[in-house]
Amino acid sequence: MPYFICPNCQRRSFDEDGREGLSHQALGCHDCGFGFVFQLLEDYFPGAGAAFTVCDRDARVLAAGHGVFEMTGRQEDGMIGRDVREALALRFADGADPIGTVLEWGVRQMEVPATLHHAAGIEKPVVCDLFPAYDDDGGLLVAVTPA
Template sequence: MAHFFICPNCGNRTAANDAKAGFRGQPKGCDKCGFGFLFELLDDYYPAPNAAFFACNQEGNVIACGRGSYELTGLDDQGVIGRPVASVLGLRFDAAPDPVATALEWGVRQLDKPVQVNAEGDLPARAVADIFPAYDDDGGLLLVLTPKS
């Protein structure tokens, strides 16, 4: 059975039989851009061309900014890495409970969540959030923000 993976850096989607890189036990890396780890998707997922990717650790702190992150927020990697994703991006979800906290606590996907993004020094923008938990021992999540036009 094939598993679907997505790279938080470039958005490349791949399919593989295992989440590990051969017999080494290391997480799969991206074959396209060389990024160090991929997120497994339970279903095939097609991000919008203008979607922004943010990878977070188990505490919800940003560990990597991927494709589209600068275009959406105006913030570079150095300005956001190590900081809580909800506060650095100024995320305000339309409905409670907070989908980021739910994904971290319960390890469940949160799809099509309307959100206002108000990154530091930027104007507020409407977006749709798709949140994928990391299915490994380290935890964490992948936040995909698609701007609304």
């Protein structure tokens, strides 16, 4: 049974086939009305203060959820279409590129340590959980949690 999580409010849900009723519309979030929910292979419990960003197959930001502004000091408007690493100002240790790994191999990467540069100039240690998208469009979900 697929699991889903809302990129905006982080509400978790599950569904038989990922479609809603007879209309076969893509699932949206029942709580906050966000336009789509992200499918996960396994259930996921985001940590306190987590912020979600959804990206396309080229790691460009499609949507930034609730909490991203607080986490980064950046508005969603200025992030859409940019590379998520640049948009969130994320730097991984030792030049690692777990986002590239997720996109290339379609495997999730959990609890990856990184540094996030807040728009106010503060460096924050964070932990990233990265999930590949399972639909035909590809892409990934980036969950950033304060370390």
